[in-house]
Amino acid sequence: xxxxxxxxxxxxxxxxxxxxxxxxxxxxxxxxxxxxxxxxxxxxxxxxxxxxxxxxxxxxxxxxxxxxxxxxxxxxxxxxxxxxxxxxxxxxxxxxxxxxxxxxxxxxxxxxxxxxxxxxxxxxxxxxxxxxxxxxxxxxxxxxxxxxxxxxxxxxxxxxxxxxxxxxxxxxxxxxxxxxxxxxxxxxxxxxxxxxxxxxxxxxxxxxxxxxxxxxxxxxxxxxxxxxxxxxxxxxxxxxxxxxxxxxxxxxxxxxxxxxxxxxxxxxxxxxxxxxxxxxxxxxxxxxxxxxxxxxxxxxxxxxxxxxxxxxxxxxxxxxxxxxxxxxxxxxxxxxxxxxxxxxxxxxxxxxxxxxxxxxxxxxxxxxxxxxxxxxxx
Amino acid sequence: xxxxxxxxxxxxxxxxxxxxxxxxxxxxxxxxxxxxxxxxxxxxxxxxxxxxxxxxxxxxxxxxxxxxxxxxxxxxxxxxxxxxxxxxxxx
Numbered sequence: 001x002x003x004x005x006x007x008x009x010x011x012x013x014x015x016x017x018x019x020x021x022x023x024x025x026x027x028x029x030x031x032x033x034x035x036x037x038x039x040x041x042x043x044x045x046x047x048x049x050x051x052x053x054x055x056x057x058x059x060x061x062x063x064x065x066x067x068x069x070x071x072x073x074x075x076x077x078x079x080x081x082x083x084x085x086x087x088x089x090x091x092x093x094x095x096x097x098x099x100x101x102x103x104x105x106x107x108x109x110x111x112x113x114x115x116x117x118x119x120x121x122x123x124x125x126x127x128x129x130x131x132x133x134x135x136x137x138x139x140x141x142x143x144x145x146x147x148x149x150x151x152x153x154x155x156x157x158x159x160x161x162x163x164x165x166x167x168x169x170x171x172x173x174x175x176x177x178x179x180x181x182x183x184x185x186x187x188x189x190x191x192x193x194x195x196x197x198x199x200x201x202x203x204x205x206x207x208x209x210x211x212x213x214x215x216x217x218x219x220x221x222x223x224x225x226x227x228x229x230x231x232x233x234x235x236x237x238x239x240x241x242x243x244x245x246x247x248x249x250x251x252x253x254x255x256x257x258x259x260x261x262x263x264x265x266x267x268x269x270x271x272x273x274x275x276x277x278x279x280x281x282x283x284x285x286x287x288x289x290x291x292x293x294x295x296x297x298x299x300x301x302x303x304x305x306x307x308x309x310x311x312x313x314x315x316x317x318x319x320x321x322x323x324x325x326x327x328x329x330x331x332x333x334x335x336x337x338x339x340x341x342x343x344x345x346x347x348x349x350x351x352x353x354x355x356x357x358x359x360x361x362x363x364x365x366x367x368x369x370x371x372x373x374x375x376x377x378x
Numbered sequence: 379x380x381x382x383x384x385x386x387x388x389x390x391x392x393x394x395x396x397x398x399x400x401x402x403x404x405x406x407x408x409x410x411x412x413x414x415x416x417x418x419x420x421x422x423x424x425x426x427x428x429x430x431x432x433x434x435x436x437x438x439x440x441x442x443x444x445x446x447x448x449x450x451x452x453x454x455x456x457x458x459x460x461x462x463x464x465x466x467x468x469x
Contacts, residue, residue: 168417170439219437222418225415362415
């Protein structure tokens with residue numbers, strides 16, 4: 001069924017030529033620059049305005065276009081910036097934040113959303129990175145680990161605590177220039193995700209003006225809760241694109257691989273396994289269509305968690321199936337087994353499956369009530 | 379406490395029987411299951427329902443300790459909001 005939603009249309013396909021000029025091994029920062037040069041980054045947002053929120057159709061098209069051409073690591077680099085990094089940056093109104101956002105939207109610079117701390121990502125309120133807020137300046141101390149775009153970013157968008165304790169009002173976003181004295185970055189030792197610029201960042205008494213606070217003091221976690229939902233939606237939309245692409249590659253291979261008098265594609269056992277994977281990806285796409293506006297418009301955390309959990313399961317199932325069908329050839333460099341290892345990210349990054357399922361459980365009562373046929377509810 | 383405030387609060391209560399759980403000024407929000415995520419939802423619901431923003435100085439654990447402490451912060455903003463509106467009307 002064709003996509004009839006509003007959003008980026010023919011203009012997007014024309015300007016995608018900018019991406020075709022890059023090699024398939026281009027890293028996330030190179031892809032981001034190309035997207036900016038072609039004015040494509042704004043396509044992910046309603047009316048081209050980051051502060052207006054994501055446009056699911058435009059976001060989906062960008063994710064599919066980048067996924068079709070580049071590595072999972074490069075797509076991750078873009079996805080995090082589009083879905084979470086830029087929207088959080090847009091909560092800042094000071095000139096320095098506006099300028100950083102302009103640089104990012106034009107592709108001149110990447111930004112790194114630095115939420116995950118040295119503590120467990122599933123225990124966000126335990127994070128240790130601290131911002132000491134004075135009358136006219138800030139000082140940032142701490143360390144952020146496994147952050148996409150760390151090695152290329154012009155700015156870090158840092159989630160830090162301004163008060164001890166775990167209460168949700170104790171956290172604030174701070175815009176930290178990567179070149180500020182006291183900032184040190186190290187690439188993570190990860191061949192699978194090097195192209196995402198993933199790394200670790202240390203903040204050692206980084207002194208900044210108060211205008212580097214993004215949004216309101218104390219609203220760091222509420223802002224994060226709203227925007228991480230968009231990242232979970234982006235992950236599900238990307239999951240559909242990735243599964244579709246891998247299934248298409250796999251089907252073409254099976255259809256040309258001789259087996260007996262015919263091809264592997266003609267084996268019933270293969271067709272049934274393949275069809276099951278097709279059903280799974282269609283289910284994920286249907287779930288995206290059902291819930292995308294709940295996330296984009298209403299910041300529905302349960303809907304976002306549902307999408308994230310479903311994407312992780314679907315990607316794991318579909319890529320596992322395809323990897324089996326590729327046989328030994330799947331172990332080639334850059335082959336399906338490598339893609340599968342990278343795609344394990346879907347169950348970990350942006351909220352591990354266990355964490356998002358806990359959110360779904362919290363909302364189970366309202367989800368079940370919404371499943372009742374109309375006219376039955378009292 | 380305003381009935382609308384109770385209506386905003388009740389869906390977030392995670393006791394065995396939320397509808398039967400009495401919500402009074404002394405109700406400890408954590409003890410009725412309002413953890414960080416639910417408290418964030420509560421904050422946004424309050425802002426949407428009443429058309430107010432809690433000031434920075436009210437964004438702390440004391441404000442969110444009990445239904446009564448949270449209602450007092452909301453009520454203070456509503457009064458300021460109303461005073462501002464009537465001030466504009468009489469200007």
